[in-house]
Amino acid sequence: EDQVTQSPEALRLQEGESSSLNCSYTVSGLRGLFWYRQDPGKGPEFLFTLYSAGEEKEKERLKATLTKKESFLHITAPKPEDSATYLCAVQALGAGNMLTFGGGTRLMVKP
Amino acid sequence: GAVVSQHPSRVICKSGTSVKIECRSLDFQATTMFWYRQFPKKSLMLMATSNEGSKATYEQGVEKDKFLINHASLTLSTLTVTSAHPEDSSFYICSARDLRVDGYTFGSGTRLTVV
Numbered sequence: 001e002d003q004v005t006q007s008p009e010a011l012r013l014q015e016g017e018s019s020s021l022n023c024s025y026t027v028s029g030l031r032g033l034f035w036y037r038q039d040p041g042k043g044p045e046f047l048f049t050l051y052s053a054g055e056e057k058e059k060e061r062l063k064a065t066l067t068k069k070e071s072f073l074h075i076t077a078p079k080p081e082d083s084a085t086y087l088c089a090v091q092a093l094g095a096g097n098m099l100t101f102g103g104g105t106r107l108m109v110k111p
Numbered sequence: 112g113a114v115v116s117q118h119p120s121r122v123i124c125k126s127g128t129s130v131k132i133e134c135r136s137l138d139f140q141a142t143t144m145f146w147y148r149q150f151p152k153k154s155l156m157l158m159a160t161s162n163e164g165s166k167a168t169y170e171q172g173v174e175k176d177k178f179l180i181n182h183a184s185l186t187l188s189t190l191t192v193t194s195a196h197p198e199d200s201s202f203y204i205c206s207a208r209d210l211r212v213d214g215y216t217f218g219s220g221t222r223l224t225v226v
Contacts, residue, residue: 032213034214034215036217041202041220041222042219042220043115043117043204043206043217043218043219043220044155044204044217045217046214046215046216046217048214049213049214087154087155089155096160097143097145097160097208097215098157098160099145099155099157099215101154101155101156102154103153103154104154106152
């Protein structure tokens with residue numbers, strides 16, 4: 001059974017304080033790993049897709065990396081507007097379009 | 112990028128009534144759409160996969176007679192919660208795969224409250 005575990009569950013940062021969010025996964029074969037941002041009362045907003053170990057993608061203050069067992073979302077010099085819940089999901093080979101989500105990390109950035 | 116529109120954003124209904132939630136792909140055709148349910152401070156749980164022109168595929172434990180899914184066109188899928196009860200209160204979110212991008216696009220969600 002595919003499993004996705006995100007840590008920490010919640011993270012409080014001061015503005016400008018860089019940090020990383022972790023997504024550990026267990027899957028029979030990885031087709032893709034996805035990162036999403038979700039604001040309260042809204043649907044998830046797509047950030048990145050990673051396909052193979054060693055791959056990295058960047059968008060503004062965010063950088064996602066992937067190994068064979070986990071992915072990290074690095075946030076550099078965060079701003080209050082980066083406060084949100086960050087979700088990680090995996091898509092397994094042979095699972096069609098099904099995504100398995102982790103529990104998310106609630107990020108709060110204080111000014 | 113791909114846009115998925117979900118309506119309504121919030122709905123309150125009485126126990127025993129039915130509620131329909133619409134999910135539209137605005138700028139692309141979606142042969143497959145997905146319906147998720149999310150409880151407060153919890154992650155998304157896939158309920159069913161909606162296939163245009165055919166029956167939906169439901170995940171284990173999801174009652175197909177309670178959560179009716181119709182995908183009559185390439186741009187519209189609907190989820191009807193039948194004979195709603197308070198335990199059906201939740202945040203329902205639809206999603207679609209746009210082949211032009213390498214990710215899945217989600218709707219803005221529907222907050223259902225059954226009183």
